[in-house]
Amino acid sequence: MSTCHETSERTPSLVPTESVLLVGNPNVGKSTLFNSMTGARQRVMNAPGTTVELQVGTWRSAGAGAQVVDLPGTYSLIARSPDEQVVADAVAAEDTAVAVVLLDATALSRSLYLLAQVARSGRSVVAGVTMLDVAQAHGTPLDADLLASALGVPVVGLDPRTGDGLSRLADAVRSHDGRPVRGIVLGGTAPEDLESRLSAAEELFTWVEHVTGSLAAPPPARRTRTDVVDRALLNPWLGLPVFLATLWGMFQLATSAAAPVMGLVDQWITGPVATAAHLVLHSWARSWVEGLVVEGILAGVGTVLTFIPLMAIMYAALALLEDSGYMARVAFLADRAMRSIGLDGRAMLPLIIGFGCNLPALAATKTVPDARQRLLTGLLIPWTSCAARLTVYILLAGIFFPEHAGTAIFAMYVLSVVLVVGGGLLLRKTLFRDVRREPLVLVLPAYQRPRLKPIAASVWTRVVAFASKAGRIIVATLAVVWLLMSVPAGPGHTVGDVPVEDSLYGRAAAGIAPVFAPAGLDDWHLTAALATGFVAKEVVVGAMAQSYAVAEPEDPGQPADLGERMRATFEETSGGHASAAAMAFMVFVLGYTPCLATVAELRRRFGVRWTAGGVGVQLLIAWLLAVAVFQVGRLL
Amino acid sequence: MQLDTCPVDEDLRVLAMSVPATARLRMREVGLRVGSTVRVTHRAPFGGRVVAVGASRIALDGGTAARIEVGTPQ
Numbered sequence: 003m004s005t006c007h008e009t010s011e012r013t014p015s016l017v018p019t020e021s022v023l024l025v026g027n028p029n030v031g032k033s034t035l036f037n038s039m040t041g042a043r044q045r046v047m048n049a050p051g052t053t054v055e056l057q058v059g060t061w062r063s064a065g066a067g068a069q070v071v072d073l074p075g076t077y078s079l080i081a082r083s084p085d086e087q088v089v090a091d092a093v094a095a096e097d098t099a100v101a102v103v104l105l106d107a108t109a110l111s112r113s114l115y116l117l118a119q120v121a122r123s124g125r126s127v128v129a130g131v132t133m134l135d136v137a138q139a140h141g142t143p144l145d146a147d148l149l150a151s152a153l154g155v156p157v158v159g160l161d162p163r164t165g166d167g168l169s170r171l172a173d174a175v176r177s178h179d180g181r182p183v184r185g186i187v188l189g190g191t192a193p194e195d196l197e198s199r200l201s202a203a204e205e206l207f208t209w210v211e212h213v214t215g216s217l218a219a220p221p222p223a224r225r226t227r228t229d230v231v232d233r234a235l236l237n238p239w240l241g242l243p244v245f246l247a248t249l250w251g252m253f254q255l256a257t258s259a260a261a262p263v264m265g266l267v268d269q270w271i272t273g274p275v276a277t278a279a280h281l282v283l284h285s286w287a288r289s290w291v292e293g294l295v296v297e298g299i300l301a302g303v304g305t306v307l308t309f310i311p312l313m314a315i316m317y318a319a320l321a322l323l324e325d326s327g328y329m330a331r332v333a334f335l336a337d338r339a340m341r342s343i344g345l346d347g348r349a350m351l352p353l354i355i356g357f358g359c360n361l362p363a364l365a366a367t368k369t370v371p372d373a374r375q376r377l378l379t380g381l382l383i384p385w386t387s388c389a390a391r392l393t394v395y396i397l398l399a400g401i402f403f404p405e406h407a408g409t410a411i412f413a414m415y416v417l418s419v420v421l422v423v424g425g426g427l428l429l430r431k432t433l434f435r436d437v438r439r440e441p442l443v444l445v446l447p448a449y450q451r452p453r454l455k456p457i458a459a460s461v462w463t464r465v466v467a468f469a470s471k472a473g474r475i476i477v478a479t480l481a482v483v484w485l486l487m488s489v490p491a492g493p494g495h496t497v498g499d500v501p502v503e504d505s506l507y508g509r510a511a512a513g514i515a516p517v518f519a520p521a522g523l524d525d526w527h528l529t530a531a532l533a534t535g536f537v538a539k540e541v542v543v544g545a546m547a548q549s550y551a552v553a554e555p556e557d558p559g560q561p562a563d564l565g566e567r568m569r570a571t572f573e574e575t576s577g578g579h580a581s582a583a584a585m586a587f588m589v590f591v592l593g594y595t596p597c598l599a600t601v602a603e604l605r606r607r608f609g610v611r612w613t614a615g616g617v618g619v620q621l622l623i624a625w626l627l628a629v630a631v632f633q634v635g636r637l638l
Numbered sequence: 639m640q641l642d643t644c645p646v647d648e649d650l651r652v653l654a655m656s657v658p659a660t661a662r663l664r665m666r667e668v669g670l671r672v673g674s675t676v677r678v679t680h681r682a683p684f685g686g687r688v689v690a691v692g693a694s695r696i697a698l699d700g701g702t703a704a705r706i707e708v709g710t711p712q
Contacts, residue, residue, distance in 0.1 A: 441702035
């Protein structure tokens with residue numbers, strides 16, 4: 003992919019022929035229109051060679067098999083971000099797709115500038131005008147026919163939220179003869195230097211002024227309902243509490259709100275479904291086959307199904323924030339805080355959600371408009387200390403720091419913030435030197451009432467993408483973990499009936515235990531629990547109890563037998579510095595891979611290379627920190 | 639005067655923008671340019687400003703607002 007400059011060289015196409023590219027400014031109603039066009043016939047894909055997500059769907063009205071690609075919103079084809087570059091490349095690609103350029107009737111100059119850039123590339127253009135009702139309410143109605151006369155290409159008035167005008171748009175796309183936009187010189191070159199780019203842009207601005215001059219006068223600035231609402235929501239005294247309450251609400255959604263639904267799904271899988279599978283398999287299958295199906299594959303499917311309500315709730319909440327227009331205010335209000343680590347203000351949302359659960363936090367990275375910033379945010383999320391890790395902190399703090407348990411747990415959260423900020427600064431100075439914060443120039447959309455149908459379609463598409471792509475990895479990995487735990491490492495046991503320490507899993511845990519000796523954790527019980535924690539942090543306490551063959555404590559703060567056994571192990575492995583080793587264990591739990599589901603989602607969003615690199619760095623940093631904590635702690 | 643210190647809800651004309659050329663181009667692309675008539679509609683926390691350009695509302699960080707010189711429209 004070419005880097006951030008205007009592109010005229012033809013690049014490989016994203017789409018088959020008979021396709022439509024949806025192009026437009028952010029918040030012009032493009033994605034809503036896409037949902038109205040395609041209904042449920044849509045899927046999520048990454049633009050080739052990038053981590054930029056696109057939605058592709060079938061638009062039957064435009065012809066049999068016509069594909070429509072919802073490109074990221076942009077103000078310009080002179081790209082400043084990977085997302086904008088994807089739009090520039092898609093427009094410049096070698097294909098016959100028609101570009102449907104959406105124009106905002108209340109900000110016509112801005113929209114026409116983008117249309118002019120698309121038209122100059124030589125691509126066939128059909129214009130759709132949105133926000134006509136708002137322009138009318140502002141006293142500056144726009145005549146679509148008059149605009150069509152000025153442009154020389156079809157112009158269709160649209161309401162993306164109701165789908166009004168869609169059939170006329172389909173007719174216009176089908177019958178468009180490919181004539182150029184009036185007044186635009188085709189085949190614009192790709193200016194490399196800034197002055198040439200500015201000069202080329204200036205030509206288009208002149209064209210835009212000429213076109214808008216032939217239409218109604220632009221609306222004067224006047225107070226709107228959105229302005230009145232923003233008086234409160236952007237007010238330093240009221241706006242910040244509302245902003246913090248929004249963050250708190252999203253955090254709650256990621257934790258307590260989704261928990262009952264997740265619990266019900268889990269009960270259903272581990273109850274009736276597992277029982278049914280057991281009954282079906284018990285009569286004819288060998289016991290290890292039954293174990294693999296019920297405890298391996300079914301457990302994996304159960305894990306994926308358990309996460310689906312959480313992901314659906316999170317995607318719906320994010321869509322509500324975006325559709326209502328408040329997400330842009332979040333970006334504005336959080337800009338100052340996130341600027342310090344070079345991130346867009348919208349990155350604050352996923353990072354806060356991460357303290358509830360890392361998986362929906364990765365979902366929330368979709369609100370960050372720049373792919374490189376999304377990736378950077380995604381790499382930092384695993385260091386936000388999710389609620390699942392808290393069970394481990396509570397257990398260890400209760401055993402080893404009973405008088406100062408709260409302080410020990412609080413220290414983990416402070417370290418989590420330090421890791422996120424420090425990691426962000428380090429990555430900015432190394433692998434992400436290209437991520438620069440330009441001055442904030444952010445168009446704030448008018449507030450509007452979110453529409454249920456497009457949100458539901460969008461949530462469905464994204465949840466299906468998660469379940470089908472990340473889900474496969476989760477199920478396969480959990481099946482492998484079951485096999486490792488069920489296959490004996492030596493004679494005397496049968497497959498599916500072996501204590502953990504005599505399984506391949508237990509032997510592997512014992513094999514890697516010496517690596518943790520510098521952190522005071524050279525014991526297979528501890529490394530086996532950490533290895534299980536790679537699957538999910540929720541099961542670390544249970545895995546620890548299982549390895550000691552004691553009951554898992556109902557309350558991790560009252561560990562009873564497990565506490566005694568763990569204290570003895572930590573005393574032994576640390577040479578009498580059990581508290582330092584326990585702190586090192588907690589630090590390692592904070593620093594390394596949060597869970598398998600997060601890894602699968604990272605891979606789906608950012609690819610194998612970044613995911614593997616991220617997991618490796620997290621393990622290394624976690625080990626280094628654990629060693630440092632133990633070595634310093636034993637001296638105190 | 640600068641945009642970060644000017645009064646709210648008064649029509650003003652942009653006289654100069656002392657920002658890097660790429661940022662100036664982005665401002666131009668979203669509708670903010672020398673000669674535009676603007677109006678500060680909101681003062682946000684941490685020095686940010688929202689300006690109205692026609693029907694559009696454009697949020698600027700405090701540093702950027704301080705680099706935009708405005709005056710009374712002619």
